[in-house]
Amino acid sequence: MRIEKKLNLLIFLAPTLFFTLVFIAFPLIFSGYLSLSEYNYAVDPGPRFIGIKGYVETIFHDPFFRDALINQVKFAIPYFIITFGVSLGMAILINELTKGIHFFQVIFYLPMIIPLSLVGVIFAWILFPDIGIFNHFLRIIGVRPWNIDWFADPNTALYGLVIAQAWKNIGFTLIIFLAGLQSIPQTLREAARVDGAGFFREVWSIVLPNLKPYLFICGVWILINSMKVFDLPRVVTEGGPGTSTLTLYLYSWKLAFERLQMGRASQVAYITAAIILLLSWGLNRLFRHETARRA
Amino acid sequence: MKVRRTVIFIVVAFASLLFVSPLVWMLDTSLRPTPDIYRYPPTVIPGKVTLENYYYVFTEMQGFTRYFLNSVVVTVTTVVLVLISSAMGGYAFGVRRFRGQNLLFGSILLILTIPYIMYLIPIFMMEDKLGLQNTWLGLILPYVALNLPWGLLIMRGAFSTIPLDIRDAAVIDGCNEFQLWYRVMLPITRPALAATTIITFVFAWQEFLFASTLMTKNQWQTLPVGIVWLRDELQTLVYGRIGAMIILTILPVFILFVAFRNFFIKGLSEGMLKG
Numbered sequence: 001m002r003i004e005k006k007l008n009l010l011i012f013l014a015p016t017l018f019f020t021l022v023f024i025a026f027p028l029i030f031s032g033y034l035s036l037s038e039y040n041y042a043v044d045p046g047p048r049f050i051g052i053k054g055y056v057e058t059i060f061h062d063p064f065f066r067d068a069l070i071n072q073v074k075f076a077i078p079y080f081i082i083t084f085g086v087s088l089g090m091a092i093l094i095n096e097l098t099k100g101i102h103f104f105q106v107i108f109y110l111p112m113i114i115p116l117s118l119v120g121v122i123f124a125w126i127l128f129p130d131i132g133i134f135n136h137f138l139r140i141i142g143v144r145p146w147n148i149d150w151f152a153d154p155n156t157a158l159y160g161l162v163i164a165q166a167w168k169n170i171g172f173t174l175i176i177f178l179a180g181l182q183s184i185p186q187t188l189r190e191a192a193r194v195d196g197a198g199f200f201r202e203v204w205s206i207v208l209p210n211l212k213p214y215l216f217i218c219g220v221w222i223l224i225n226s227m228k229v230f231d232l233p234r235v236v237t238e239g240g241p242g243t244s245t246l247t248l249y250l251y252s253w254k255l256a257f258e259r260l261q262m263g264r265a266s267q268v269a270y271i272t273a274a275i276i277l278l279l280s281w282g283l284n285r286l287f288r289h290e291t292a293r294r295a
Numbered sequence: 296m297k298v299r300r301t302v303i304f305i306v307v308a309f310a311s312l313l314f315v316s317p318l319v320w321m322l323d324t325s326l327r328p329t330p331d332i333y334r335y336p337p338t339v340i341p342g343k344v345t346l347e348n349y350y351y352v353f354t355e356m357q358g359f360t361r362y363f364l365n366s367v368v369v370t371v372t373t374v375v376l377v378l379i380s381s382a383m384g385g386y387a388f389g390v391r392r393f394r395g396q397n398l399l400f401g402s403i404l405l406i407l408t409i410p411y412i413m414y415l416i417p418i419f420m421m422e423d424k425l426g427l428q429n430t431w432l433g434l435i436l437p438y439v440a441l442n443l444p445w446g447l448l449i450m451r452g453a454f455s456t457i458p459l460d461i462r463d464a465a466v467i468d469g470c471n472e473f474q475l476w477y478r479v480m481l482p483i484t485r486p487a488l489a490a491t492t493i494i495t496f497v498f499a500w501q502e503f504l505f506a507s508t509l510m511t512k513n514q515w516q517t518l519p520v521g522i523v524w525l526r527d528e529l530q531t532l533v534y535g536r537i538g539a540m541i542i543l544t545i546l547p548v549f550i551l552f553v554a555f556r557n558f559f560i561k562g563l564s565e566g567m568l569k570g
Contacts, residue, residue: 005472006549007504008472008473009387009391009393011383012384012387012391012476013384013387014383014385015376015380015383015384015389016381016384016403016443016447017378018382019380019436019439019440019443020403020406020438020440020443021413021515023418023436023437023439023440023441024406024414024441026417026421027413027414027416027417027418027421028409028413028414028417030415031413031414031417032421034416034417042419072401073436078551083417083552084470088417091311093303093306093307096299096300096303097300097303097304097307098300099304099309100308102556103309104307104308105560106552106553106556107311107314107562108311108314109317109552109559110315110549112317112441113496113500113501113545113548114318114501114541114545115495115500115501115502115503115518115519115544115548116503116519117503117507117519117520117522117523118357118518118519118522118523118541118544118545119520120523121523121526121537121541122317122318122320123317123319125320125321125324125534125537125538126317126320129335130334130335131334131335131336131337132337133337133339136336136337139336165414167314167317170314176559199299220418228408228410228412230412230441230503230504231503231504231519234503234507235503235523237374249410249412249504251410251413252412253504253508256415256416256419257419257508262416262420266416269410269415269416270413271408271412271414272412273409273410274410276408276410276427277408277409280408292466
């Protein structure tokens with residue numbers, strides 16, 4: 001009886017164990033080992049252990065890595081502002097409406113079901129030089145003949161990708177913000193109105209403070225998301241022009257699958273993961289501290 | 296009050312018009328004949344509306360139908376395997392008690408926070424050795440592994456809320472453990488299964504990183520990868536066709552999205568933290 005129960009348990013857990021051990025645990029350990037090795041996949045018979053030397057090399061002496069890191073920060077700041085600002089603003093406004101809520105929700109959630117690589121294709125077409133519709137509108141409203149090749153100019157390419165990725169992801173945070181707004185008791189807001197607060201005052205002193213946990217969740221999510229940029233630069237710009245849209249993900253990928261340097265690539269992947277984990281861990285601690293103080 | 300609401304309505308309506316415009320522009324492009332697309336200066340209203348791009352995509356582009364098939368096979372199989380594995384594992388974690396349970400579950404959840412690129416390089420080498428690259432299975436297996444933690448999280452929650460007396464009654468009726476799981480408990484967890492389905496489906500339908508790396512041969516690529524490949528291959532003057540393909544890629548998911556909006560919203564918001 002006991003043995004039968006144990007056997008049953010093992011059967012129930014078998015698929016989970018198979019998939020997580022073979023496709024998660026093993027790759028994780030193996031790429032950790034790779035990151036401490038030198039391994040050219042095309043030439044070398046196997047990885048050669050070199051310890052943390054590779055990490056030192058990557059962090060301190062690799063100009064591409066430095067560029068990718070800087071690009072990541074340059075990406076994260078406008079991406080955070082746009083995604084956070086638009087989804088919060090739209091959530092607050094949509095929450096005020098009595099009609100058409102579902103319709104507007106569907107519109108803002110729509111990009112969530114479009115593959116990010118195809119979002120890249122769409123924006124490459126909109127921002128096309130000459131016949132691109134965005135340049136056309138700029139020409140209509142502008143005084144000079146605008147004709148910018150947005151993704152070929154190192155000063156604008158990264159920001160084109162920021163817009164595309166923000167467009168794709170605004171729906172996610174909008175859902176969370178709307179859920180948060182609906183959890184605020186209506187009586188609180190009515191009380192503010194009775195006290196004569198205007199709309200902006202009401203939002204500032206009643207809505208936003210009560211939304212705090214949701215602001216943190218979405219903020220953390222957007223920041224983490226801004227570290228995982230791959231599909232768009234891969235599809236639209238290939239990291240260029242120059243290294244102006246080279247991100248950490250893309251750099252790791254290029255090292256692994258274009259230059260076949262699996263050790264170097266794993267180092268960049270591990271460093272990226274470390275940044276993301278530190279970010280979410282640190283912000284979570286901050287967040288806990290914040291709620292503890294409030295309670 | 297009324298004025299305020301009207302002003303807000305106008306602002307939101309304008310913003311959503313702006314927001315949806317990239318997609319509308321792609322639809323617009325896909326409905327035009329090629330010369331009309333490449334006119335300078337561009338026009339917003341199509342000179343002539345035609346379905347020729349859609350017709351062309353279905354009849355002349357074997358690539359597209361092949362990608363569609365690949366996407367459907369990979370997505371559906373992934374969903375089915377995730378459902379089975381997470382329904383079984385969710386039962387083990389939600390109903391049974393065993394040693395090391397919390398440690399095991401905790402380490403599975405840790406997967407959710409780790410960026411997927413960490414797994415890609417070893418999986419690439421592994422599939423290279425095993426000959427799994429350029430096969431459906433080569434995509435399905437890692438997709439299942441990456442989605443399983445969410446499925447487990449959702450299914451464990453569903454199983455653990457099932458009242459104990461239901462289980463006891465079934466055991467008294469002479470059910471063995473598998474009958475208890477399959478006949479008695481599984482039907483109760485249907486909403487959780489639906490949420491798991493949506494998260495997994497949307498992921499597999501859109502995935503690019505693994506698909507573009509592991510499927511090196513064109514005939515094995517899925518829609519998000521294949522369409523990009525076609526764009527690079529055909530170079531310019533094909534945006535009408537590309538547009539048609541993009542609309543056709545979104546359409547099945549869009550129909551499901553409108554039909555099961557609430558499930559979708561719940562599923563997507565639960566799945567938003569994925570790597």
